[in-house]
Amino acid sequence: MALQTKRYINWRNSCSCSMTGVWEAVAFAEGAVLIFHSPRACAHVARTMEIYSHYRTLGDLRPETLRPIPVLSTQLTEKHTIFGGGEQLAACLRYAAEKYKPRCIAVANSCVSGVIGDDVEAVGAELEEELGLPVLTVNCYGFLNTEYYDGYYAMTEQLIRRFFQKQPKEMGTVLLLGDCGGPWGLYAGEVRRLLQALGLKIVGQFPGYMAADEMARAARAEAAVILGGRGDLYEGLRKIAQQLERDYAVKALGAFYPVDLQQTKQWLLSVAGFFDKEEEGRRLIAAEEENLQRALGRFLPVTEGQKVLLCLGRQLDYFDPATTLELIELLHLDLLGVVLLDAYEPAERREVLAKVRAATDAPVHDTTAAEGLCAQARLVLTTHELQYPVPQLFLPMIPEVGYSGTLRLLRAVYRRLCSRKEGGGLTYV
Amino acid sequence: MSEKVPWSEVCRRPDTCALTGAAAFAAGIVGAKILVNGPLWCYFYALRYLERSEYHMAQRMQNSQPDGTSIVYGTEKCLVAALERLQKSGGPAELLFVENSCSVSLIGDDTEGIVGSLDLNCPFVTMDCGGLIGGFAEGWSRAAVRTLSKLSSAAPAPERKSCRPRLNLLGLTDFYFNGRADREELVRLLELAGYEVNCICGASTAEELRSIASADLNVVCHEELGLEAARYLNKRYGLPYISPGLPYGCRGSVAWLEKVHYALPCPHLERARAEAEETEGRLTVWGNELSSVWGELWFDKALVAAPGTTAHCVAQALRCEWADLGELAVLPRQALQNSYCDCADKSHSAGEEEAALQDLCSSAEGQCLLLLGSSNESMELRRAGLFDSAVCNIAHPVSDEVLLIGEPFMGLRGSAHMQQRLWNAYIRRTLACGGRAEENFRKNFR
Numbered sequence A: 001m002a003l004q005t006k007r008y009i010n011w012r013n014s015c016s017c018s019m020t021g022v023w024e025a026v027a028f029a030e031g032a033v034l035i036f037h038s039p040r041a042c043a044h045v046a047r048t049m050e051i052y053s054h055y056r057t058l059g060d061l062r063p064e065t066l067r068p069i070p071v072l073s074t075q076l077t078e079k080h081t082i083f084g085g086g087e088q089l090a091a092c093l094r095y096a097a098e099k100y101k102p103r104c105i106a107v108a109n110s111c112v113s114g115v116i117g118d119d120v121e122a123v124g125a126e127l128e129e130e131l132g133l134p135v136l137t138v139n140c141y142g143f144l145n146t147e148y149y150d151g152y153y154a155m156t157e158q159l160i161r162r163f164f165q166k167q168p169k170e171m172g173t174v175l176l177l178g179d180c181g182g183p184w185g186l187y188a189g190e191v192r193r194l195l196q197a198l199g200l201k202i203v204g205q206f207p208g209y210m211a212a213d214e215m216a217r218a219a220r221a222e223a224a225v226i227l228g229g230r231g232d233l234y235e236g237l238r239k240i241a242q243q244l245e246r247d248y249a250v251k252a253l254g255a256f257y258p259v260d261l262q263q264t265k266q267w268l269l270s271v272a273g274f275f276d277k278e279e280e281g282r283r284l285i286a287a288e289e290e291n292l293q294r295a296l297g298r299f300l301p302v303t304e305g306q307k308v309l310l311c312l313g314r315q316l317d318y319f320d321p322a323t324t325l326e327l328i329e330l331l332h333l334d335l336l337g338v339v340l341l342d343a344y345e346p347a348e349r350r351e352v353l354a355k356v357r358a359a360t361d362a363p364v365h366d367t368t369a370a371e372g373l374c375a376q377a378r379l380v381l382t383t384h385e386l387q388y389p390v391p392q393l394f395l396p397m398i399p400e401v402g403y404s405g406t407l408r409l410l411r412a413v414y415r416r417l418c419s420r421k422e423g424g425g426l427t428y429v
Numbered sequence B: 001m002s003e004k005v006p007w008s009e010v011c012r013r014p015d016t017c018a019l020t021g022a023a024a025f026a027a028g029i030v031g032a033k034i035l036v037n038g039p040l041w042c043y044f045y046a047l048r049y050l051e052r053s054e055y056h057m058a059q060r061m062q063n064s065q066p067d068g069t070s071i072v073y074g075t076e077k078c079l080v081a082a083l084e085r086l087q088k089s090g091g092p093a094e095l096l097f098v099e100n101s102c103s104v105s106l107i108g109d110d111t112e113g114i115v116g117s118l119d120l121n122c123p124f125v126t127m128d129c130g131g132l133i134g135g136f137a138e139g140w141s142r143a144a145v146r147t148l149s150k151l152s153s154a155a156p157a158p159e160r161k162s163c164r165p166r167l168n169l170l171g172l173t174d175f176y177f178n179g180r181a182d183r184e185e186l187v188r189l190l191e192l193a194g195y196e197v198n199c200i201c202g203a204s205t206a207e208e209l210r211s212i213a214s215a216d217l218n219v220v221c222h223e224e225l226g227l228e229a230a231r232y233l234n235k236r237y238g239l240p241y242i243s244p245g246l247p248y249g250c251r252g253s254v255a256w257l258e259k260v261h262y263a264l265p266c267p268h269l270e271r272a273r274a275e276a277e278e279t280e281g282r283l284t285v286w287g288n289e290l291s292s293v294w295g296e297l298w299f300d301k302a303l304v305a306a307p308g309t310t311a312h313c314v315a316q317a318l319r320c321e322w323a324d325l326g327e328l329a330v331l332p333r334q335a336l337q338n339s340y341c342d343c344a345d346k347s348h349s350a351g352e353e354e355a356a357l358q359d360l361c362s363s364a365e366g367q368c369l370l371l372l373g374s375s376n377e378s379m380e381l382r383r384a385g386l387f388d389s390a391v392c393n394i395a396h397p398v399s400d401e402v403l404l405i406g407e408p409f410m411g412l413r414g415s416a417h418m419q420q421r422l423w424n425a426y427i428r429r430t431l432a433c434g435g436r437a438e439e440n441f442r443k444n445f446r
Helices: A018-026 A040-059 A078-083 A086-100 A111-116 A120-131 A148-163 A186-197 A212-220 A231-248 A261-274 A278-303 A321-330 A346-359 A367-376 A402-418 B007-012 B018-027 B040-051 B068-073 B076-088 B102-106 B111-116 B136-151 B179-192 B206-210 B223-237 B250-263 B269-294 B308-322 B353-361 B375-383 B411-445
Strands: A032-037 A071-073 A104-109 A173-177 A201-206 A223-226 A251-253 A307-312 A334-340 A379-382 A392-394 A426-428 B032-037 B061-063 B095-100 B124-128 B166-170 B196-201 B217-220 B298-306 B324-332 B369-373 B390-393
Touching: A018 A032, A018 A040, A018 A104, A018 A148, A032 A040, A032 A086, A040 A071, A040 B007, A040 B040, A040 B375, A071 A086, A078 A111, A086 A104, A086 A120, A104 A120, A104 A148, A111 B068, A111 B102, A148 A212, A148 A231, A173 A186, A173 A231, A186 A201, A186 A278, A186 A402, A201 A212, A223 A231, A223 A261, A231 A251, A251 A261, A261 A278, A261 A402, A278 A402, A307 A321, A307 A367, A321 A334, A321 A346, A321 A402, A334 A346, A334 A367, A379 A402, A392 A402, A402 A426, B007 B353, B018 B032, B018 B040, B018 B095, B018 B136, B032 B040, B032 B076, B040 B061, B061 B076, B068 B102, B076 B095, B076 B111, B095 B111, B095 B136, B102 B124, B111 B124, B124 B136, B136 B206, B136 B223, B166 B179, B166 B223, B179 B196, B179 B250, B179 B269, B179 B411, B196 B206, B217 B223, B217 B250, B223 B308, B250 B269, B250 B308, B250 B411, B269 B411, B298 B308, B298 B353, B298 B375, B308 B324, B308 B369, B308 B411, B324 B353, B353 B375, B369 B375, B375 B390, B390 B411
Parallel strands: A032 A071, A032 A104, A173 A201, A173 A223, A223 A251, A307 A334, A307 A379, A379 A392, A392 A426, B032 B061, B032 B095, B095 B124, B166 B196, B166 B217, B298 B324, B298 B369, B369 B390
Antiparallel strands: none
């Protein structure tokens, strides 16, 4: 019988909603207010994300340090689908300006407002003049041919256009560009740790986590470090970084991302090189690698020769098999094979297969052979939860970055292999 | 139509959309499969909600995943493909429930016709139920009426299993926090009193729904979910109904049973009364013992925030049976037709999250606060720096607690469970405050 995953998701069509992307771009930008031009209940998605993120960061003992901005909804109902929601949006904008006295109001459009054809940009322009404060609108409507990142990038461009100002440079300073879990997330935390170890100062994380007056001074940074990952998803961030370089002389450092050991090293050397800190960079790399070797010394007696299986079903935009294969090699695990799950379109499958073949000689299987392999494996490293009682380690969506990220993954595999519990179970890193 | 709430309050509302509520109703039918005809994002968040109560929900809930083009040319192609996939996964469906999201509902696809033209070999229900019609309760309630209107027609009444008075429970769902345990306790109580539970609208088989009209009385449990179904069944079959709220606390449970008994007499009410008396006596003794160490179970301010009927009925039991309070405020997530709480100092309107939390947090310095709500509200308490509040979750979403054993909040067993949780929350809070006092003492006298 073919191995089943917990959920089936077809990545071919619209996968996400641009409204939450807009929200993320301003979520903690003090002084801003966000309006969802949507049915009331759409706001619950952002709230659910916020609650999950709040407790997830608490779970990592990294509590939030900023407060989220107010989020309102125009609360579209059936009558607005007939008469239009423009007046409702205008009324909500007036209310937001009166109640919160914000520095700006951002508007995120739902698919409903797109289907009924509200001219949100016109309403925004009119109210901007009336209220005398920036009303930021984007040409994205829920999932209608747009994704989360479209909303995120569109709002980011608006913020730069409205708030960034040319500034005299402050030496040794960096602007973090992107989200990846926010300032208290593991990605930004690790990047901050490594940059500070080089003696650099971070002026803030943009967008989403800078107030309007901070945005106005953000261009004092010498360089922008992109919090990027795999695939084309981060192309938008690269474009934004180029815009900052072109218009505000903030050098874009985005050739590499610290998403595996090799790239982390290249990334550190490139950042250190830009700031004339090559020697500090080399010393830092040596210290981090020594630390990693010490950890491996503890892990290897447990992990060496253990049989593992790798199950892949995630798009290459979100995942690079080479990173996990590097981890398998570091821990001297015995890779039984790689299973390609039934989540790929034929073209995607060919691409993933080529990537896997380039990185390992291990046999590649489809799901029909997978159950037998699962039965032999001590641990399955997987992008999808499997409906099979074998210990599984869920490979994270947001890439584990830098040396700390790699260590977290290595430690997670080590701990799972230390376990003597019988049966299945899924570990999230 | 969904109630209008102040614009500014929306960001603090945990209520999901009607799509989730309707799916929760359908998911309560054994063997039913659900297809969400709408964006992946909406489907995924509805699925994630339902998975809190049924981990393998994805096996019987899938998505047509239309793209932007489908909104122009129609969703038929992706709908049919998804239905075929759904039919292939697992066994045949007892009922197929197809729900359109808000944007899909606007384009006017003939979903009923598309689904009906396929050879599905199972009954099906289709409906438009995105966020335009409201939140979880509106979706659940409309899905119940729609399904009953389709299933309950012309079905012959089954043989009565006994001569016991027979009733239906309307508006119970396993997809509320701890819903399954509460349902089981409620049925246990009714059976203890001598009733036969004919059908639980919200947790039953399709067959039981077909014979729903064979009961003597409908009892509405969560009013926001079940009242419309009761009205529908009353209009269509003349079935009488009552809406007595929910049984929390020992005395509250007996009072609830007495209301049902008044509408439809039961043979063994005294059995339930005897168990209530025994439970209350046991809890009083334990309360005395705990008080001797920790002092009285006292909270300066308490807020109960939950789905409408739960909020009212828990608040009533909290003040009248479980704890002593300085001030009590209630924040229901939906407006109700009836009031089930007459002892609150302040009753917020549905959706006044911001005001309710501000009230709770104002002048909170040195006060002992109690929140009976969800992680949605406790997150705000943390953000306000009120780390020493006593918190018990009684509603979704819950990210800071786990309940793995099926102990209810409702009924007699639930009364013991809730008092246990309240005492433990109070003791943990006292220990945290005591730890800080000890630290200060050491600092000052070092």
